[in-house]
Amino acid sequence: MNRRGFMAAMGAATLAAAAQPWAAEAPQLRIQERQAGKVTPGHYRIGALVFDDYETLDLQGPVEMLGHVADVEIQLIGLGSVARSFQGPRVVVDRPLEQLEPLDLFLVPGGLGTRSLVQQPQLIELIRRQALMSERVLSVCTGAALLAKAGLLDGKRATTNKAAFSWVASLAPEADWQGRARWVQDGNLTSSSGVSAGTDAALALIAELRGEAVARQIAEIAEYPWNPDPDNDPFAITWGTAS
């Protein structure tokens, strides 16, 4: 489907949202669904973007932690039937990106593959629309490059992978880039620093959604030494992005 056909297929409410990226008044479709009784109480729907050369832990760290929360469903959203990680192993795509659906959380990992994705306007448009149909968005690492290219970070505080910082920042000069942050939350957008920082950000999200005790319990089950402080970012010094 070309972009025009795609847009024609979208409903008016979504088009209105698309016209005003990330506005506070953007329709929270997932909330509307919940109010309309279409969502099982307590059921939290997560969609995670996958693509060739995604970075394994960008995706799987948050999946590990979020997947331990009761009533959470995680689906992988992609282009073909499978996506190959940078590290080699492949994941199965659960639904095509073209088939946009309201989500509680849209997880956007990064990786080498983002370098190609930012040059594909139709894909970036789909990512933008899926983000706008999601109550919250969590980018990990250079996943922020996809949101930046989609114009979703303009005027927002955000961070990204420290080793690729200048490249990602160049895609959204209007964003308020934080060179020293394990992750940054601004409204319904959380952006994390590189790779493993996404795991800490996911636990912070769990703490917000279900309480800190639940997040701590999940970290303990995973024997994971959670860094719960978004300002504790030793890698800003390693990579020279501390301001």
Add this chain to the structure above:
Amino acid sequence: MNRRGFMAAMGAATLAAAAQPWAAEAPQLRIQERQAGKVTPGHYRIGALVFDDYETLDLQGPVEMLGHVADVEIQLIGLGSVARSFQGPRVVVDRPLEQLEPLDLFLVPGGLGTRSLVQQPQLIELIRRQALMSERVLSVCTGAALLAKAGLLDGKRATTNKAAFSWVASLAPEADWQGRARWVQDGNLTSSSGVSAGTDAALALIAELRGEAVARQIAEIAEYPWNPDPDNDPFAITWGTAS
């Protein structure tokens, strides 16, 4: 193929190794392959076991780190065509477990699915044989339960997930279980504690194979605060397994 048919199909050298689990003189098939010029120099072949209800990070943490090492190939070994993680997302199986192959490293993750696997003798036998055809074995979390059931931990120092410690230990009373260890190395066997401990153990393995500078560089790329000390195990206290 039943067990008898399977054993008949195996070569004599492998049968000899199978008769003496993990003996120092067990044929190191991968080394033999390398000496015979069958392996590309520098090429390091990793096979990771996958099964339904494997724990995501048990697998994907080590895959993240090991997949950054030059000349490493990682394949997922399983039963069907896909394996579903405990968290939901599925991975693609690259080769069937029945098709045993020499490996440089056999990675054995854990997860809820191990509870069912230990009750399937033919599967445990295949895992035992794949382990014996591998130069090294790394178990993560309750992946140790599979090695324990296969008799591969008898007389070995080993550790496992702290929350499931007594269950796993009961499967190999002859192993020397370490209740306080982020990971344990004994000969060609490395066993890690729960879930995220596997990531630290994988980096330790990289340090041994390619030098500590390479391991540190990979941890920095992943913005991962590597715990390089196998004796630094805060979760032994959390879960009450410290002796």
